[in-house]
Amino acid sequence: MPLYLTEDQAMLRDTARDFMASEGAIATQLRKWRDMNCKDGFGHALWRQFGEMGFTGILVDEADGGLGLGPVEAGIVLEEIGRNLTPSPFLITAVAAVEALRGSALRERWLPGILKGEAVAALAVDEGPKHRPEAIAMTAERSGNGFTLSGRKQFVVQGASADFILVAAKMEEGAALFAVEKDAKGLEVEGVRLADSSIGARMTFDNVEVDGDALVGGEEVLARVLRAARTGAASEMVGVASGAMDMTVNYLRQRRQFGRLIGEFQALQHRAAHLYSELEIARAATLKAQQLLDEGSAQAEAMVHVAKAKAGRVSTLAVQEGVQMHGGIGMTDEYDIGLYMKRDRVLNELFGDPNYHADRLARLNGY
Amino acid sequence: MPLYLTEDQAMLRDTARDFMASEGAIATQLRKWRDMNCKDGFGHALWRQFGEMGFTGILVDEADGGLGLGPVEAGIVLEEIGRNLTPSPFLITAVAAVEALRGSALRERWLPGILKGEAVAALAVDEGPKHRPEAIAMTAERSGNGFTLSGRKQFVVQGASADFILVAAKMEEGAALFAVEKDAKGLEVEGVRLADSSIGARMTFDNVEVDGDALVGGEEVLARVLRAARTGAASEMVGVASGAMDMTVNYLRQRRQFGRLIGEFQALQHRAAHLYSELEIARAATLKAQQLLDEGSAQAEAMVHVAKAKAGRVSTLAVQEGVQMHGGIGMTDEYDIGLYMKRDRVLNELFGDPNYHADRLARLNGY
């Protein structure tokens, strides 16, 4: 597969770009929900529009009513989401949860709602301040035909708005992923607003009983879901970085100081060019990871670590340069560039920061 | 003590600067010995001049015929050595060895020769490619009134020209430092030219017998000697960085491209200014470490790690920027800037690189 978009993919990108720039724009989505202190942090109407556009079904098999497309196409939508900071359940619900439900008995229960942009899922993995899925403490014990879940989770994005929660727990045979309905007995959910005004949740599972079908998969499935989620987050960060860079380069072309456009200053030119170069590399790494995932390649695991780490570092560079080059107004809430900085910070933490992924890559490489 | 040079120290600096710029200049020292493939890598005549100038006695107690000065003064001389890439035994002999001999019975044997710039010492600590004095494998066993030494050493600077070698070995009660004469039975020395055309040595100690006096000290003395050597190397690197930066800034003021002096290009201006800033910080850290050593402060240990790590990183930055900003001619053997790059590399490795010292500082700080 060549490392650029096919014609179909380029068409999808154009569609997603237009849609997100109009319907998902910062002023009408992120700022709106933020300023009204919305408990969900996103708009349900837009989520239904995602359904109408077919975005929610990108990864859903055609047999289940979806488009049956792959990680590259999901990444295309996520990049546009990132570029517009569009708040939506897309990454967790339409990517991670759809990946988790693939082949599960719960498909019929949840996929129709997801396709329509009605159902919202959450993915509960982290138990401490950092992403450490290798050390899950939450337990799942067999009881009768089902399981009893106990433990705590945090940083569960959209956890407070979710109809069901995919939760990672430890069984004797290793980690596994369970689907828990939002009103399960013994489940307590506390929504917390995050820096980017999305909503995360802290969750307590106090002997929550689920039936046998709730087990959507074991370690392999958890790993697959995480790969999808991480690559998706990488795409979203490529979008965040692109949005921040474009905004900044535009500013360099317009702002005058000392009788010149500041984009004429060579020091800023070189830094912008360096950023461009890094961003192109991050985009290539992310696309490569998606293609390898699509091919089911054994090298996908490593490349996913690379993509999440590289996109994270580049996105951070983009927002830092963005704020600094905007100068004072970059620090004001009125301008959007600061919103990119906040979103970047959250996406960097989500599903492992660049340090985590560099470390995992090193272990994979035997050092 | 204020963190700048006293009047006496400033006078010493002026003297050392004039001396090194004339007698120790690159053309007449480093290039001369290098081009004739000198087996010592330095000139004995210059070393005697060091003696005549009193430099060799800076750290020697007045009672022993020296100047009885401290680490700040030794650092002043080393900075000028660094600036001119002057090859000399000063760091190892007049700093490390003098520090080792302080209070030892061997003072009378070696100090007179050192004071005159005749005797040359070596300090043999490393046993592998990296500086790891915490893990010395070489053994010293008591035998009669003396000791038997067995093991291997490498990266022993001036080891092939030394009259005696201070060698770190492990006893039951911990590491210790021994003085071994160059013609000791069982000692094999192989001189190796290093990238900066100084000479290091690989050494084999095959049951080398030494008498009781040869034990110059235990772990405390080894630690003290290493602190002195590391801080001295930091000063020399500050000198290397200063020399490289001055040469580069001068070039920026003279070289024309695109009808302008390249020093007018803002990207280069900012990078040069950043380098200046880092270099000032490295200089301050090194001076602070020297003052704390002089005061016998408990904080000296940490600050020595800081100085060696910071000076090392800054010196590397200086030579990298130096070569890059010189462009093509920076790559030629004919110009001096490349010699700074080589010297920096060796000094960075000597007595622990910045990674080693940052790691030790972290351990000292409990993480």
Add this chain to the structure above:
Amino acid sequence: MADLEAFRAETRSWLEANCPPEMREPMKSEEDACWGGRNPVFKSEAQRQWMKRMAERGWTVPDWPRDYGGGGLSPAETKVLRQEMARINARNPLYSFGISMLGPALLKYGTEAQKKRFLPEIARGEIRWCQGYSEPNAGSDLASLQTKAEDNGDHWLVNGQKVWTSYADKADWIFCLVRTDSQAPKHKGISFLLFDMASPGVSTKPILLISGYSPFCETFFDDVKVPKDQVVGEVNKGWDVAKYLLGHEREMISGMGLGGTGGSLGTALKERLEGDPILRADVARFDVDAMAFKAMSEKFIDELKAGQAHPAQPSMMKYAGTELNKARHELVMAAGGADALEWESELSRGGKAAREWLRTKANSIEGGTSEIQLGIIAKRILDLPGA
């Protein structure tokens, strides 16, 4: 030296007797700072007392002349006072742009009448000042400012807009750069004007920052009348005063960076670094940089006192100090992980880590951007040609 030791003993016992115990504890937030003013807000009686007692001795500005409300202390004595205050962790009794910025300018450029009129009020914390420099189209290029003061015979008539006026909404007076000659080259038509923020025609509007804090304002002047004797220095030579002051501001900002770099960051984050080897590596390197910069700060202050510092060295301190502080907060956020992302929760103390992290991004912008400082270093210290 004997005198100095006597002064130290005396100071120590006075502080022991007069510094309330509450004022020996670190501030919990910026809001615990005492700023004085016409209608001062004290957080506690102890805070009020502490300011008042220090002001009575002139020790809010220990090295200013006694005639102007200062302590009249020598540099050596001032240092002893600072040391003794540090010894008991005494808080700064009075935060004030009057002390840190306007005062030095008045001492150097003010008329005797101006000094007598304004300095004692500053020393006593009775008037709170703000600084009117930046404008929407005059950021890094400060001298391109457009706010106009027209000579109307018996008064100046001021019209225009300032931005980034810290605490303009809480200040009593403003020191302000205004254009008094629009025909002259841009640096030559500027004057340094003082006026009361209660004057008719002055209005302010707070600026909300990305951190959620709002210490800055936009400040608007609409036909504000200012008495003729309230220009500092010569008319149209205000740029000299401003440059002098900017140096002071840089020193202050570069000094602020130091506050945070006392101990090892790695020690503070210890538990968070276990199992995160790459973050540990970054923090170890940061600790090297921070301790080295701390030595640099000491050296800079020692050289300043001895008159040995290069006049442009504050630019280097400002640059390095603010970049370091930004790096520190990036590491704190990485160590804090998801906990540090919470924006309003109690657990995160209202998003303290995140808000402080965002606030540091302004460090390298306010008081002259990092780019401006690098340009100054290149030109004035490295003597590089052109621009």
Add this chain to the structure above:
Amino acid sequence: MADLEAFRAETRSWLEANCPPEMREPMKSEEDACWGGRNPVFKSEAQRQWMKRMAERGWTVPDWPRDYGGGGLSPAETKVLRQEMARINARNPLYSFGISMLGPALLKYGTEAQKKRFLPEIARGEIRWCQGYSEPNAGSDLASLQTKAEDNGDHWLVNGQKVWTSYADKADWIFCLVRTDSQAPKHKGISFLLFDMASPGVSTKPILLISGYSPFCETFFDDVKVPKDQVVGEVNKGWDVAKYLLGHEREMISGMGLGGTGGSLGTALKERLEGDPILRADVARFDVDAMAFKAMSEKFIDELKAGQAHPAQPSMMKYAGTELNKARHELVMAAGGADALEWESELSRGGKAAREWLRTKANSIEGGTSEIQLGIIAKRILDLPGA
């Protein structure tokens, strides 16, 4: 597609039969490369055979037209040939600036006579070319070159000096930028000239590099007579040819960076990283960067082939690739420690690590410095204003 598979099968069996086993092993050093030339130096009979057999099929330049000595292969067939060569680790049969640089320029700008005359010799490895661009006062500012070619009616008379002429002392012919109109603006008076290095008046002097290597020369022209028909493209429009070629050079250099980044650096240095946690962190980050850049290289090549690459993208590849390669060698040196500092010892294979490390420092200088590339990106891709 069926045709392509037939071609693959055929190619595979031909290679199997004709590529000597010695030519299926990696080169031990740069000196094992086959450069051809008038008086070629072959390291082995196998090397000679391999070049000859490939040249006979036109496969030293598989995608050039058959008329000019090429293989006449389609892009798809060329790719298959490369894949099949890679499959058996076949060495490049012929290294040549004629192939990588002059050839593309002749194909685009040469007359039919020039193509017929020069290209087949290049394809057969019979003439070794060198490039005469840089001059002592024309480095990054290449167009300010001063070497002069005077129109003497029936020939050009060339006088001047070039520098950084790779292997000028071993080359048979030179392609050279010369000034043919000293009155015109600097980009408009340059021509692209070809001539024999054996011409009277040509002399060379090797330049010793800090690595101890000496692949470059200073090249002097003293009244060198050059036939009039040896200008490529129009007289005074040589800058167009040069720009076209510089793009190719950048691609080649950015491609060179890739050779080294195949596997994980951390895996290669594994033992050296134990007990060096901070170096391990740096290497882990480098591996992220290197694998990401490898993906970028694939993407770039795919986009080039599809005609989708931005025309200035080679600048970005050259910048990022060379900086990455420098970073790699810094890490290799840090891991190598004292062993890697030895300059002549057997153990260090004659200081291989150190010399290669020093050699990489030229990567970001030759073929347009990193600063030049960043300027091109800023201007041509980001569309930033001014110079």
